[in-house]
Amino acid sequence: xxxxxxxxxxxxxxxxxxxxxxxxxxxxxxxxxxxxxxxxxxxxxxxxxxxxxxxxxxxxxxxxxxxxxxxxxxxxxxxxxxxxxxxxxxxxxxxxxxxxxxxxxxxx
Amino acid sequence: xxxxxxxxxxxxxxxxxxxxxxxxxxxxxxxxxxxxxxxxxxxxxxxxxxxxxxxxxxxxxxxxxxxxxxxxxxxxxxxxxxxxxxxxxxxxxxxxxxxxxxxxxxxxxxxxxx
Numbered sequence: 335x336x337x338x339x340x341x342x343x344x345x346x347x348x349x350x351x352x353x354x355x356x357x358x359x360x361x362x363x364x365x366x367x368x369x370x371x372x373x374x375x376x377x378x379x380x381x382x383x384x385x386x387x388x389x390x391x392x393x394x395x396x397x398x399x400x401x402x403x404x405x406x407x408x409x410x411x412x413x414x415x416x417x418x419x420x421x422x423x424x425x426x427x428x429x430x431x432x433x434x435x436x437x438x439x440x441x442x
Numbered sequence: 443x444x445x446x447x448x449x450x451x452x453x454x455x456x457x458x459x460x461x462x463x464x465x466x467x468x469x470x471x472x473x474x475x476x477x478x479x480x481x482x483x484x485x486x487x488x489x490x491x492x493x494x495x496x497x498x499x500x501x502x503x504x505x506x507x508x509x510x511x512x513x514x515x516x517x518x519x520x521x522x523x524x525x526x527x528x529x530x531x532x533x534x535x536x537x538x539x540x541x542x543x544x545x546x547x548x549x550x551x552x553x554x555x556x
Contacts, residue, residue, distance in 0.1 A: 429490055431501070432486075
């Protein structure tokens with residue numbers, strides 16, 4: 335089975351940085367995805383980490399430590415449109431399993 | 443490029459009725475998934491398929507059935523609808539090649555059972 339944990343909610347100010355942590359316990363781990371989901375919409379892909387280390391994509395970065403079962407998503411220069419739910423997902427044994435999601439609220 | 447298409451977008455069912463949620467993808471992806479998402483919650487895996495003719499249970503398969511007769515289609519069947527099945531259902535597909543690509547999601551089906 336798998337257990338994927340992430341905080342329920344986070345609030346930050348426009349222009350600031352927020353780090354969303356995700357811990358996972360899973361067998362047959364192949365990689366870690368981050369998705370963004372706005373209310374009432376489908377999830378959209380943000381990043382994928384297979385190897386340890388940091389992957390940077392513009393304002394968003396994602397980090398993975400396989401030995402610690404830990405990942406984080408870093409959102410820089412927050413904008414109001416970044417208010418959304420951020421989902422951590424582990425790919426293992428052919429399955430893509432999601433955490434409960436972290437709702438990020440960006441305030442002016 | 444259509445991607446992943448789900449139909450219908452909305453549906454209201456009475457308790458005990460049955461229905462099929464359709465999902466089709468035109469990206470030649472091997473892997474397909476069905477998830478449900480309850481309000482304020484994450485995605486829970488119902489069933490998944492790694493290729494035509496192969497399906498397997500996810501976390502919450504009870505009350506659902508699937509089939510995968512072609513690479514493109516992965517319908518989800520509810521035989522006896524119950525209020526607990528009120529949810530938003532998402533279908534997704536991916537191609538597990540080298541440098542596994544992300545899963546692409548359909549726009550969802552909002553189902554209410556009354």
